[in-house]
Amino acid sequence: MRELKILHIDTGRVWRGGQAQLLALARALRERGHIQTIAAPAGTPLAMRARSEGFPVVAPRMRDVRRCAAEGGVQIVHSHSARGQNLAWAATVGMEVIRVASRLVAFEPRHPRVHKWKYAFTCEGVIAASEAVASVLRKCGVPDERIEVIEAGVDIPGELPHRERARFGLADEHFVLGHAGAFTREKGQDVLLKAFLLLLGxxxxxxxxxxxxxxxxxxxxxxGLIQASGGRAVWLGEMEDMGAFYAALDLYVMPSRSEGWGLAALEAMAYGIPVAASRVGGLERIVEEGLTGWHVPPDDPPALAEAILDARSDRARLRRMGALARARAERFSSARAAERTEAFYVRLMRRKHSMIDVKT
Incomplete structure (x- = not known):
């Protein structure tokens, strides 16, 4: 496989699943011999982490993106956010590059016709994070031949970190639940907190x-819900050391109302933690009912509370499920996602070149 020159664009200012996916993909593509630059706002977690890992970083401004693409001989411009896609198209109009967009969310767009135009005409291909995401794109009229389902992968830790619960004020006898994610309505933290209050008795x-x-x-x-727990629920804010966070848990909870894929659940599983998750989007594929975790209806605190209590009822079973969860996560590695992404890039390049040959 010949070397590709790739420019990734993300305009987000906080660290969420999309930024984690981008950086994991970039690492894995670098292992495959490709040259990459990342366009991200200065001072953001993505920009700082990318630079610390040796990736060139440029500002996500039209003139900087166009200069980078032109002077760097970029072949692939891969946008990882909605605004990033707009920028990728506007900055590279008239250039011989392949534009690829990643779509991570599975909720219905407010303006389907705009959605169709955006994904059908401003890029050569769309990477859907799950079949649920691809289904939404198809409903909006995006041609199926432009869509490729590539499930985002995670880096699998070679060794599991030592459990240090004391740093979180916890003891071994505690049954510890955890959740990490952006606090939005879609992520359902309120559902989790209500379920937690229900089970405390x-x-x-x-x-x-x-x-x-x-x-x-x-x-x-x-x-208010956190305070109602009497100190038994704690908001940590943003965590840098996610390995230590996962190592402290007995069960990871993903109470999403909508979820394109569910990378955080997969990350927890990579650390050997079973997952109780809403039956939505990619979570239905990631979590295997009764083997690596539990499925519950979305927006249902009593059902979620019952699933958590069932997990608590048999610690030996929970440990066995944790081992199965880690093995399951290995099937969704970053290396595998990068291999499939590379193949999609190449297929799009060949398709475009064949179209040019036909026209000439």
Whole structure:
């Protein structure tokens, strides 16, 4: 496989699943011998982490993107956010590059016709994070031949980190739940907190760690639910050391109302943690009911509470499920996602070149 020159674009200013996916993909593509630059806002977690890992970083401005693409001989411009896709198209109009867009969310767009135009005419191909995401694209009229389902992968830790619960104020006898993600309505942190309050009467040793930031993190209803737990639910804010976070848990909870894929659940599984998840989007594929975790209806605190109590009821079974969860996560590695992404890039390049040959 010959070397490709790739420019990734992301305009997000916080660290979420999309930024984690981009950086994991870039690492794996670098292992496959490709040259990459990342366009991300200065001072953002993505820009700082990318630079610390040796990736060139440029500002996501039209003149910088166009200069980078032209002077760097870029062949692939891969946008990882909606605004990034707009920028990729506007900055490279008239250039002989392949534009690829990643679509991560599975909720219905407010303007399907705009959605169709955006994904059918401003890029050569769309990477859908799951079949649920691809289904939404098709409903909007995006041609099926432009869509490729590539499930995002995670880096599998070679060795599991040592459990250090004391740093979180926890003891070995506690039954520890965890959740990490952007605090938005779609992620359902309120559902988890309501379920947690429901189960405390039967599981007084339960504890809940919440990591992440977002528009609802400090909302009165979220903070009120946390306070109602009497100190047994703790909001940690954004975490740098996610390995230590996962190592402290007995069960990871993904209470999403909508989910394109569910990378955080997969990351927890890579650390050997079973998952209780809503039956939505990619989570139905990631989590195997009864083997690596539990499925519950979305937006249903009583059902989620029952699933958590079932997990708590048999610790030996929970450990066996954790081992199966880690093995399951290995099937969705970053290396595999990069291999499929590379193949999609090459297929799009060949398709475009064949079309040029036909026209000439």
């Amino acid at each position: 039967k599981a007084p040793e339960a504890r809940l760690l919440l990591a992440g930031a977002g528009p609802l993190a400090e909302a009165p209803d979220i903070q």
